[in-house]
Amino acid sequence: MELIQSIWEAGVVGAGGAGFPSHIKLNTTVDTLIINAVECEPLLETDKYYMRYFAEELIKSIEIVGAHLKVSRKIIGIKAKYKKEIECLTHAIKQQNAPIEIKALESFYPAGDEQMLVREILEVSIPPGGIPLAVGAVVSNVATLLDIEKSIRNIPVTSRVITVTGAVKTPTLISVPIGTSIKECLELAGDALPARYAVILGGPMMGADCHMEDVKNTFVTKTLGGIVVLPEDHPIITRKRLSFQHIINRTASSCIQCRMCTDLCPRFLNGHPLWPHKVMRAIGNGEKALEAYESALLCCECGICELYACPMGLSPKTVNQKVKQMLLSGGYKRKPSLGVSLTTEVHEMRNYRKVHSNRLTARVALSEYEHIHLDQVILFTPKCVTIGLKQHIGKPAIPCIKTGDYVTKGECIAEVEKDQMGARIHASISGIVTVTESAVIIRKDEQKEARHD
Ligand code: SF4
Numbered sequence: 242m243e244l245i246q247s248i249w250e251a252g253v254v255g256a257g258g259a260g261f262p263s264h265i266k267l268n269t270t271v272d273t274l275i276i277n278a279v280e281c282e283p284l285l286e287t288d289k290y291y292m293r294y295f296a297e298e299l300i301k302s303i304e305i306v307g308a309h310l311k312v313s314r315k316i317i318g319i320k321a322k323y324k325k326e327i328e329c330l331t332h333a334i335k336q337q338n339a340p341i342e343i344k345a346l347e348s349f350y351p352a353g354d355e356q357m358l359v360r361e362i363l364e365v366s367i368p369p370g371g372i373p374l375a376v377g378a379v380v381s382n383v384a385t386l387l388d389i390e391k392s393i394r395n396i397p398v399t400s401r402v403i404t405v406t407g408a409v410k411t412p413t414l415i416s417v418p419i420g421t422s423i424k425e426c427l428e429l430a431g432d433a434l435p436a437r438y439a440v441i442l443g444g445p446m447m448g449a450d451c452h453m454e455d456v457k458n459t460f461v462t463k464t465l466g467g468i469v470v471l472p473e474d475h476p477i478i479t480r481k482r483l484s485f486q487h488i489i490n491r492t493a494s495s496c497i498q499c500r501m502c503t504d505l506c507p508r509f510l511n512g513h514p515l516w517p518h519k520v521m522r523a524i525g526n527g528e529k530a531l532e533a534y535e536s537a538l539l540c541c542e543c544g545i546c547e548l549y550a551c552p553m554g555l556s557p558k559t560v561n562q563k564v565k566q567m568l569l570s571g572g573y574k575r576k577p578s579l580g581v582s583l584t585t586e587v588h589e590m591r592n593y594r595k596v597h598s599n600r601l602t603a604r605v606a607l608s609e610y611e612h613i614h615l616d617q618v619i620l621f622t623p624k625c626v627t628i629g630l631k632q633h634i635g636k637p638a639i640p641c642i643k644t645g646d647y648v649t650k651g652e653c654i655a656e657v658e659k660d661q662m663g664a665r666i667h668a669s670i671s672g673i674v675t676v677t678e679s680a681v682i683i684r685k686d687e688q689k690e691a692r693h694d
């Protein structure tokens with residue numbers, strides 16, 4: 242079967258980010274396929290596990306995707322310090338006689354941002370507002386490529402391997418069906434240690450904040466690779482929970498315009514016209530400064546400005562997020578390239594201002610969890626899953642089953658049209674279905690299973 246068809250049928254989306262449908266992203270030809278094997282968010286261990294134990298499948302997938310894209314180069318970008326993983330990949334490359342390069346990178350954050358990765362590997366900058374296609378590249382991450390390899394074997398996306406770490410009794414990797422509750426994921430790690438805790442879904446720098454009261458009603462999606470538990474009064478959490486009005490007040494009273502947020506911003510250092518200090522000045526003073534506000538559209542929300550750079554503890558990233566939302570919801574049309582040519586020059590200090598991963602971990606008060614390295618996976622299947630209909634960029638999928646139906650694991654339960662932005666969704670366990678407005682709930686049919694036994 243044609244690769245794009247297999248990927249579409251299996252419902253593969255970018256597993257490491259916002260969930261861009263892979264059948265759309267890969268429907269092109271380019272010169273270079275870059276594999277994002279950097280796993281740059283602190284504490285996450287999932288991609289490293291995949292590389293140690295599924296290197297053969299990963300290399301096979303890179304070869305298939307590379308042939309489909311008609312690339313002349315396939316390059317794995319990985320941190321030089323991931324020695325064991327590099328060894329496993331090198332072995333698999335040799336075994337398959339695959340013409341794949343490994344580029345060992347410095348350990349800095351956010352090396353896994355695709356704009357940083359392209360810069361490090363190809364030594365060109367993607368134009369502001371652009372994507373890797375603009376420089377003839379496609380970037381795909383490890384988990385996505387493994388989902389693609391499974392799609393070729395007609396296995397849809399129904400589960401995730403997730404790092405559960407931080408303030409839990411037994412940090413672990415878990416392999417669970419999509420739709421498993423976060424509460425059950427925490428229980429697999431022996432539960433949270435602090436009496437009052439918060440959960441970050443994703444990495445600590447860019448992940449979403451989940452209140453402890455919500456863990457029962459929050460569920461694993463196709464894009465979730467990490468669950469990080471922290472005490473509720475941890476600085477990362479308290480910062481995430483400030484009200485926007487409070488952020489504005491603090492900006493107005495405390496921003497000293499030192500421009501550290503801009504000077505350490507990785508996108509600014511890549512040569513993009515992004516100036517968080519100007520956005521902060523405009524917001525703090527209530528100015529109508531369209532050029533500054535437009536620049537917020539170039540922010541990748543890495544959090545360096547907010548959690549690392551600002552000496553006053555202010556929140557430029559959150560301000561950028563809000564400005565972006567306001568511009569886009571107000572109908573602002575993104576300019577294709579915000580006026581800068583393809584040959585974007587990087588800042589002359591870029592190499593000296595990279596934020597080393599160890600420094601970052603210490604600065605954001607995560608050093609006490611830094612030593613946790615995970616190698617064991619707990620397999621778990623819950624009795625009930627709640628599978629969201631929108632786990633990807635684009636339109637929600639439309640259920641193709643109805644309440645009361647019995648579905649088997651792997652069966653398609655929600656569809657999108659092939660030329661639409663979106664992805665199909667499949668049953669992650671077998672059982673009886675309840676369809677709601679935003680999700681499909683599947684409960685195991687214990688009696689039926691007992692009969693089969
Ligand atoms: S680093 Fe902080 S204080 Fe300095 S300009 Fe940026 S927001 Fe203002």
Ligand code: SF4
Nearest residue numbers: 506540541543544546
């Ligand atoms: S979050 Fe801050 S440091 Fe990161 S890209 Fe946006 S403005 Fe730059």
